[in-house]
Amino acid sequence: MAKERKFDFAPLPLVVDTKDELETNAPAEVLDGPPTKVTFDCEFILMENMKDYGYWEGLTQKDIILESLRLYFEDKEIRPRPDKIRQRPKVGRKPKNA
Numbered sequence: 001m002a003k004e005r006k007f008d009f010a011p012l013p014l015v016v017d018t019k020d021e022l023e024t025n026a027p028a029e030v031l032d033g034p035p036t037k038v039t040f041d042c043e044f045i046l047m048e049n050m051k052d053y054g055y056w057e058g059l060t061q062k063d064i065i066l067e068s069l070r071l072y073f074e075d076k077e078i079r080p081r082p083d084k085i086r087q088r089p090k091v092g093r094k095p096k097n098a
Contacts, residue, residue: 050064080086 050061053059054061054064
């Protein structure tokens with residue numbers, strides 16, 4: 001007998017109309033959306049140092065990487081990518097649910 005399960009679904013992100021941005025040439029605002037999963041290669045010694053530090057400080061690898069990125073970009077001037085590049089379709093594997 002299957003149990004009834006109720007799922008809560010997050011609302012879909014809203015599409016921002018970019019016509020106004022193109023007319024004013026104002027820099028695009030960074031929208032705070034859902035988290036994105038990333039995968040990358042990392043030097044072995046850096047990964048081991050992160051694991052050791054996280055163990056003794058009670059931090060997850062995610063916490064360490066996010067804090068490192070925040071500190072790295074703190075004093076940087078970040079220019080937005082051109083709209084043509086930003087609106088390119090994603091390349092990669094299709095989700096299994098599709």
